[in-house]
Amino acid sequence: MVDGVSRFACVRVEAFAAASLERCEPGLREQPLAVVTGAPPATRVLDANARARAEGVRPGLADAEAVVRCPGLVRRSVSAEAETAARHALLEACLSVSPRLEDAAPGLVHVDLDGLGRVFGDESELGRRLRRHAHAVGLEACVGIAGSRADAGVAARLGSPVHVLSPGAERAALAAVPLATLEWPAALAATFARWGLATLGDLAALPRAGVGARLGPAGLAAHDRAAGVDRTPFRAWTPPPFWAEAQGLDWEITTVPALVPVLERVLARLCARLAGAQLLIDVLEMRLALGSGGLHARSVALAAPLGEAAPIVSLLALEIEAHPPPAAVTGVALSARVVPRRAAPGGLWQPPAPAPRDLATVLTRLTLLVGGANVGTPVVVDSHRPDDYTLAPFDGHAGAGDAVPGRDDDPAQPHPIAGSLALRRLRPPRPVEVDTHDGRPTRVRNTSGLAAAVEISAGPWRLSGHWWDTDAWAHDEWDVALSDHTLWRLSHNRLNNQWFLTALYD
Amino acid sequence: MLVDRLLRQGAMTELVGPLSSGRTSVLTLCLRAVTRRGALAALVDVDHAFDPGSAAAAGVELRRLLWVCGEGRRRDALQALDLLARCPGFALVALDVGESPPRLPLDAAFRLRQAARRSGVAVLVLGARRVVGGAASLSVRTRHDRLAWVGPGPMPRRLAGMRTGLHVVRKQGAPWPAETERLWWTA
Numbered sequence: 001m002v003d004g005v006s007r008f009a010c011v012r013v014e015a016f017a018a019a020s021l022e023r024c025e026p027g028l029r030e031q032p033l034a035v036v037t038g039a040p041p042a043t044r045v046l047d048a049n050a051r052a053r054a055e056g057v058r059p060g061l062a063d064a065e066a067v068v069r070c071p072g073l074v075r076r077s078v079s080a081e082a083e084t085a086a087r088h089a090l091l092e093a094c095l096s097v098s099p100r101l102e103d104a105a106p107g108l109v110h111v112d113l114d115g116l117g118r119v120f121g122d123e124s125e126l127g128r129r130l131r132r133h134a135h136a137v138g139l140e141a142c143v144g145i146a147g148s149r150a151d152a153g154v155a156a157r158l159g160s161p162v163h164v165l166s167p168g169a170e171r172a173a174l175a176a177v178p179l180a181t182l183e184w185p186a187a188l189a190a191t192f193a194r195w196g197l198a199t200l201g202d203l204a205a206l207p208r209a210g211v212g213a214r215l216g217p218a219g220l221a222a223h224d225r226a227a228g229v230d231r232t233p234f235r236a237w238t239p240p241p242f243w244a245e246a247q248g249l250d251w252e253i254t255t256v257p258a259l260v261p262v263l264e265r266v267l268a269r270l271c272a273r274l275a276g277a278q279l280l281i282d283v284l285e286m287r288l289a290l291g292s293g294g295l296h297a298r299s300v301a302l303a304a305p306l307g308e309a310a311p312i313v314s315l316l317a318l319e320i321e322a323h324p325p326p327a328a329v330t331g332v333a334l335s336a337r338v339v340p341r342r343a344a345p346g347g348l349w350q351p352p353a354p355a356p357r358d359l360a361t362v363l364t365r366l367t368l369l370v371g372g373a374n375v376g377t378p379v380v381v382d383s384h385r386p387d388d389y390t391l392a393p394f395d396g397h398a399g400a401g402d403a404v405p406g407r408d409d410d411p412a413q414p415h416p417i418a419g420s421l422a423l424r425r426l427r428p429p430r431p432v433e434v435d436t437h438d439g440r441p442t443r444v445r446n447t448s449g450l451a452a453a454v455e456i457s458a459g460p461w462r463l464s465g466h467w468w469d470t471d472a473w474a475h476d477e478w479d480v481a482l483s484d485h486t487l488w489r490l491s492h493n494r495l496n497n498q499w500f501l502t503a504l505y506d
Numbered sequence: 507m508l509v510d511r512l513l514r515q516g517a518m519t520e521l522v523g524p525l526s527s528g529r530t531s532v533l534t535l536c537l538r539a540v541t542r543r544g545a546l547a548a549l550v551d552v553d554h555a556f557d558p559g560s561a562a563a564a565g566v567e568l569r570r571l572l573w574v575c576g577e578g579r580r581r582d583a584l585q586a587l588d589l590l591a592r593c594p595g596f597a598l599v600a601l602d603v604g605e606s607p608p609r610l611p612l613d614a615a616f617r618l619r620q621a622a623r624r625s626g627v628a629v630l631v632l633g634a635r636r637v638v639g640g641a642a643s644l645s646v647r648t649r650h651d652r653l654a655w656v657g658p659g660p661m662p663r664r665l666a667g668m669r670t671g672l673h674v675v676r677k678q679g680a681p682w683p684a685e686t687e688r689l690w691w692t693a
Contacts, residue, residue, distance in 0.1 A: 353546060354595025362593045366574055369582050369589075374575040378558035378568050389558040394572045396546060396595070418508065418689035419538065420564035421668055422530040424555040440661075456655060458662045479665040479693070485650050486526040487668065503557065505668065505693070506530035 005167050007123065009111040010144045010152035011094055011130050013086075016107030017047035020086035021076050023138035023269065024247045032070050036063055037078045046078050081246040081333070086139060089273050091237055093133040096276040097126070102149070103237045107139075110149045112234065127162030137272050146170050151228035154200065157181050170228055175201030182225065188218055200226040239277065244335035245270040252291050252328035259329055260317050266334050267309040267316075279338040280305035282357055286316060289331030296325035305339045305356060359396040384465050385473065386491075386502065387425055421505050429491065429500035441480055441490060444501075452482040460492070479505070508689070509539040511682060513598060513628040518619050518641055520676075521632040523648030525605070528670030529632050530555075531691045532648060533600055534564045536630060541567035545597035548590045552576040552583045553604035572596075580608035587629070591618055594625040603633035615641035636675070645676040651688060665693040 013019050017035045022028045032052035034045045043063035055070035067073055087106050094101045097120070100112035113126060120126050127143040134141040144155025146165040154174055155163040158181070165173050177200045179192055197203050203211075203226035212220040224231055245266045253259045263286075274281065282305045288296040298319050306312055339356040354362070366375045376391035435443040440459075445451040459478035466472045476492040487505040492498075512519055513536055523529040533549075538561075540547045547570060549556060554575045562568055574590075576583035583601065590599040599622075610618075615638040622629045631637055636645060649671040657663025672687040 352595060354593050358593055359595065362589050363572075365589055366586055369586055370574060370576060370579070374577060376573060377571060378556070378561075378573050380558050380562050380568065387557065387559065391573070395569075417667075417692055418670075419531060419535045419691060420560065421528075421665075421691035421693045422534040422564065423557040423560040424525075424530050424553075425557045427554050456653070456662060458655060458657070458664050481653055485524075487653065487665070504525055505665075506526055506528065 006147060007113040007145065007167070008147070008149045008152045009113055009123075009127060009130060010104075010146075010149065010156040011090065011109045011111060011134060011141045012144070012153070012156040013090060013107035013134070013139050013141045015047050015049050015053075016086070017078060017083060018049040018052075019107065019139055020083045021079060022049065023086050023089070024079070024082050024265070026138070028074060028076075031074045032057065032072060033074050033076065034063075034066055034070075035078050036066075036075050076250070079248050081248060085245050085269070088240070089137040089269065090134060090139055090141070092239060092273050092276055093137045093139070094130060095237075095239060096133055096278075097130055100234070100236050102235050104149075104153075108153070109237075110152065110234070113145065123164045124162060127164060131161060133276060136276065138269060146228070148228045148230045149234075150225050150230055153225075154182065154228075171201075171204070174228065175199060175204070177201075179203065179226075184222065185218060188215065188222055191215065192222075204228075243270060243274060243279070243338055244333060245273075246331065246333035248289070248331045249329070252330055254328045256317055256320050256324075259320065259332075260313060262332050263316050263334070264309060264313050266332050267313055270334055270336060271307055271309045271312075274336065274338060275307055278341045280307045280341050281312065281336040282339045283337040284312060284316070285335045285337070286319070287333040287335075288325050288329045289333070290325055290327040291330050292327040294327065296329075298323055301357075305341075307341065353396050356396070359394075363394060384463060386463065386475070386477070387427075423489065423503040424506045425503050426501055429502045432490075432499050432501050434490065434492075434499040441478055441499075444480070444482060444488075444490070444499075446501075452484050452486075454480045455483055456481045457490075459490075464494075477502075507539075508687075509536050512536060512644065512646070513540070513630060514643065515597075515628055516623040516626045517643040518622055518629040518631065518638055520636055520638055520642040520645040521630060521648060522634065522636050522645065522675070523632075524634060524650070526668075527648040527650045528668060528689065528691060529648040530602070531668075531670065532646075532672075532689075533602065533630065533632055534561050534566060536598060536600070537561065537571060538565045538567075540598045541570040543597070544570075546570050546572070546595060547598040547600070548572040548574065548596050550574045550576060550583050550586045550590065550599070550601045552580055552602060553578060555602065555604060580606070584608060584610065584614075587631075588618060588621065591621045591627050591629055592625055594627070596625075596627050598628050598630060600630040600632070603631065603637055605634045607633040607635055607637045610637050610639075612639060612641070615639060619643075640676075642676065643678040644682070645674070646682075647673045647675050649673065649686075667692045 018033050032055055033049040034052050034057050035047040036043050037046045038044050045059055045061045045066050047059055048057040057066045057070050094109045094111050098111045102110040104110050123145045127145055130143050131141055142156045143162045144152045146152040146155050147167055147170055151170045155165050208223050211223045247266050284300045286298045300315050300319050377394045379390050379392045381388040433445040434441045440457050441454050443453050457478050457480045460476035462476055464474035474494040478490040480490050481487050488501055489503040491500045491502045521529050537547050574586050587601045619641040651669040651671045653668050654666040655662030656666040668691050670689045674682045
């Protein structure tokens with residue numbers, strides 16, 4: 001991989017609507033399959049797998065004509081939920097290789113390869129890895145790698161499983177690619193044919209302004225695609241906060257033994273996706289679509305987060321036996337609440353961290369009790385302003401088992417220094433009246449009139465900040481021991497000449 | 507080690523003392539020891555008095571500390587302590603009740619002790635006076651002993667440290683020397 005040059009991979013699943021159904025029913029891969037839409041007699045082929053295409057079945061063909069061309073054709077109605085699940089599965093598979101990817105279209109993902117060479121090896125290995133991850137979630141993909149998303153998209157259509165275009169050689173390599181390799185709007189394709197354009201090189205050689213003047217925005221986009229120029233920004237995809245898989249059934253299921261294999265398949269797909277994202281299932285929600293039109297929803301909380309399908313299927317079967325659906329089942333949907341898989345166990349001699357679900361429950365209850373702004377991990381802000389901190393969300397596994405070496409005290413000393421003197425903060429600081437002599441505090445009175453003499457004082461410690469801003473502050477801090485045997489930190493605001501008790505040594 | 511004598515798994519320890527007696531420094535010492543071992547600690551802070559800056563300077567690993575601010579609501583703080591004491595996995599759950607400790611009925615205190623015993627959490631309660639009474643297996647009173655100032659001339663330039671005396675009020679099988687123990691804290 002060449003440093004300083006953008007490199008993209010295009011991961012493409014051909015005939016995606018058919019592939020998403022094959023993912024749900026793997027047995028369909030061995031048969032010619034057509035995805036059809038519309039009510040008879042207007043039913044038309046929407047998509048077809050490679051075996052059906054080899055028999056002459058094409059998208060747009062009438063259902064009856066498709067059956068005539070391929071007598072053994074298996075037809076399935078288009079399934080929006082299977083397609084959505086497959087689309088997410090492909091994105092998540094790519095996400096386990098690169099953190100930056102773009103959801104270009106159903107079955108088409110652009111992956112930013114910047115910096116991945118040092119992690120995974122050369123670009124061919126990266127392409128093979130992307131294919132392996134897509135295969136793991138049940139999708140067969142082709143990968144093209146080039147310097148722009150447009151060129152990578154063309155490379156992914158050239159037929160080989162992984163096609164790498166060397167940096168700087170894309171134009172020469174793609175100039176001879178026929179225009180018919182890419183999908184064009186029918187009017188545009190007709191115009192290109194009328195102009196005598198046969199290859200991408202022919203189209204790219206035309207002046208862009210001239211193409212734009214004659215064909216409008218569609219012509220400009222086609223010219224950019226042929227020239228391998230990306231004019232749209234890279235829209236990075238972020239994974240959704242929920243994980244779901246679903247499968248519609250063409251038949252009704254009335255018994256648990258018949259339902260279990262379906263649940264097993266759906267759950268296996270979900271677990272494969274979660275494994276790629278290093279997540280485990282904590283709670284599984286099952287929704288069964290019923291033949292009566294209703295919905296039977298059950299929730300199964302696992303005793304410990306799991307990533308394997310087999311034990312969860314047993315739990316689902318037990319749940320269904322205990323609470324059977326009131327009618328025949330026509331569809332299955334599973335959605336998981338997930339917890340991150342721990343990268344490594346804690347140390348052998350370290351106390352175990354709280355179970356993720358226990359900790360999440362406790363944190364939720366604490367948040368309800370005292371408010372979200374009052375629960376978290378303190379983080380000291382890198383600032384000169386005293387008592388500058390923020391609260392970050394508490395992570396029970398932050399550095400778990402990562403002990404800091406060193407002794408906590410020194411037993412060799414007769415009177416060891418136990419540690420540092422701690423402060424107790426007054427929030428907000430308490431205003432006080434202070435008598436001074438030669439600039440040093442001698443007596444402190446609070447707002448209710450209680451007074452104490454200052455026995456010893458040390459200071460001032462001068463602090464200031466943000467003098468360039470409206471939020472400017474300037475303090476003199478004093479450590480004072482009062483006659484009531486308390487030890488305070490006094491602060492003198494030099495901007496408005498006010499005194500405050502800010503903290504107590506304790 | 508002092509922390510091992512103060513904190514025992516599944517037991518409650520009470521630390522009482524007036525202002526500037528060093529009880530918060532003892533708490534910080536316990537938090538430091540627990541978090542530096544790689545374990546998790548939780549602090550329920552009724553008066554929002556915990557100072558992350560001085561705790562970090564004392565060596566507390568803040569990323570392993572769960573801080574719950576009670577904003578003065580003592581009843582909520584006790585509920586928060588109860589929730590945390592029932593969650594196995596925390597090595598230390600501390601409650602700082604501040605200067606106006608709430609009344610905790612004896613049965614509630616013993617229920618809290620049972621919860622800590624079941625989950626194996628060490629519970630530390632600190633305040634101006636005793637709260638959990640007989641439910642604590644160890645009660646220690648802190649006392650301001652002496653201050654040390656440094657600097658040339660008649661006027662000190664800097665607070666150098668403070669000495670705290672620890673005196674056992676109640677112990678139930680806890681190993682502790684009979685005489686008062688003295689600790690120096692550096693400022």
